[in-house]
Amino acid sequence: MYNFFDQLFVALGAWLVGLVVAAGNGVSKLCCGQPMSEAAAHNVAAGTQVVLICVTIYGVFALCFGLATWLERKMLARIQNRYGPNRVGPFGLLQFVADGVKMLTKEDIVPARADKLVHFLAPAIVLAPALLMFGFLPFGRNMAPTDLDTAVIAFFAVGAGSELALFMAGWGSRNKYSILGALRAVAQMISYEIPLVLAAVPVVMIVGSLSTSQIVAAQGTDSFLDVKGWFVWTPWGFAGFILFLIAATAESNRSPFDIPEGESEIIAGFHVEYSGFKFALFFMAEYLGMMAMAGLGVTLFLGGWHGPKLLPSWAWFMLKGFLIVCWLIWLRGTLPRLRVDQLMAFAWKAMLPFALFNIFATAVWFYLPKTTFLQSAVAWIITAALVVAAYLVISRFVSRRAGAPRVYRYAS
Amino acid sequence: MLGNGLLQGLVVTARNFIRSYFDPERLTTVQYPEERVTLPENSRSFPFLVYDGTPDNLRCVACKICEQECPPQCIYIEVERDPKTGKPVRRPRVFDIDYSVCMQCQICAEVCPFDAIKMDQVYELAGTDRFGGMLHDKAALLKSNEYYHQIRPTEADEVDARLSQSKKKVSPPIAKPAAVPPAQPVPPKTDV
Ligand code: SF4
Ligand code: SF4
Secondary structure (H helix, E strand, C coil): CHHHHHCHHHHHHHHHHHHHHHHHHHHHHHHHCCCCCHHHHHHHHHHHHHHHHHHHHHHHHHHHHHHHHHHHHHHHHHHCCCCCCCCCCHHHCCHHHHHHHHHHHCCCCCCCCCCHHHHHHHHHHHHHHHHHHHHHCCCCCCCCCCCCCCHHHHHHHHHCHHHHHHHHHHHHCCCHHHHHHHHHHHHHHHHHHHHHHHHHHHHHHHHCCCCHHHHHHHCCCCCCCCCCCCHHHCHHHHHHHHHHHHHHHHHCCCCCCCCCCCHHHHCCHHHCCCCHHHHHHHHHHHHHHHHHHHHHHHHHHCCCCCCCCCCCHHHHHHHHHHHHHHHHHHHHHHCCCCCHHHHHHHHHHHHHHHHHHHHHHHHHHHHCCCCCHHHHHHHHHHHHHHHHHHHHHHHHHHHCCCCCCCCCCCCC | CCCHHHHHHHHHHHHHHHHHHHCHHHCCCCCCCCCCCCCCCCCCCCEEEEECCCCCCECCCCCCHHHHHCCCCCEEEEEEECCCCCCEEEEEEEEEEECCCCCCCCHHHHHCCCCCEEECCCCCCCCCCCCCCCEECHHHHEEEHHHHHHHCHHHHHHHHHHHHHHHHHCHHHHCCCCCCCCCCCCCCCCCC
């Protein structure tokens, strides 16, 4: 029973591929009087598989995007003691459909002096990396869309493509707010890419592989609960997870790191000149990027699809991703936007040294013996002490005031 | 320690999030079309004409003071004339107020010597026709004294007291033709 639900989508996919191959055989019999050759059948099956995976990812995550916007508005509303959307459908659940229709029917305005081609291409290009990133995440047991040896690197490499699109949007609009937003976006995303990758390095060091499937496999145990192996329970994993979450928030341009959008300063930054469906595409790319980042966080630190065998593996993956998204929304409802210099200082002065130190702590953990329980406990404590000490030193360093404390003439 | 303030902030928002589900007092939003707040008695939106008893028994005598005083000039009054003699009857034939121009200042209600025009509390006055549709004619403006009592009881009681007072003292000399029925609170109703 458990296996049935666990492998439901795998079986469904195999069945559909089989159907297409059978249909192909039928057509080929009609045309040439004989079934397809072995190689042709193999190609047809592979092609169908690719199409199926693409359609599923697009469909599922487009829906998730809609629901995420609804969830975000609801949660932010509740944090501010409001109701949030509650008019369209039960609990306002269909709000995103109404929003989509609204976006589609709006006028598409292109500024008269914009660089038309760049302005037109940017929304399409921004969506591509966001969607591609999902291709490297194993969503469940036997449910990895691709199984690259370098999936983690590929994920980051593809994700970096969105910077280009944001800059195109800012440049193509020929608007000073847009270009400011784009410059901020590029500066921020490139700075935070480094701590983001460095936060993922410890996992790669321990697993010894860049393949997401193997990283997930390394976190699994045979037990029923299947939570013990998650990297987040180790000191370096926990620190890495926190670092990863912060950097991922900055990577996906979300509050408190949303200075590229900065509604109060530069209106909406790079997408200020976009309207209608092009604007919706930017919005969608932002949410998809956020969900992909959440997915990678789950894969690297939260054990991927491993979890107590009460729910199918894909459900565990989705649930954990959902929790990370909730956390990001909660954070957005709590913190105000940072200033540009604070943002940069945090990336270079706090995140980067801490990430580097975390790599060192991981190395220590790697070489400490962990065969008996006592040895593991000792290793755990030593690594934890290293990480905490690093945190304390860096926090002293970061919160040190430069010069005299600021005096507020009217505010205090 | 670094991060302390962030955690405190997160606790505050989490508390707000959870309590908003258990404490209805926190949600101050009034879900408008279904729920409505009761308006304070002195809130005002748009003038209306008061009548006593039946709609043709309106208090307005078409003296045009309000038309003169209205700052944006949005009141338009035509006096009704007797079809036979052609003499003006103390009653408006046309009484239009353009809602798109009215600035809801209450000056018309203040200057009217006959307490004939008062401020209403309706607020759902939006329309799709911004030229003709915003023009409220006499039929639309007429509302009963009971309605007036209903929306602002204190002021309406005062007005009633004043009217019955003035009826005793002042109205006999004004109503020269003496065709005023004693039960009617509005003295000027018959021909001049
Ligand atoms: S509403 Fe009052 S002021 Fe205006 S015309 Fe009628 S009686 Fe005169
Ligand atoms: S409320 Fe003011 S603007 Fe409106 S009709 Fe009366 S006097 Fe004119």
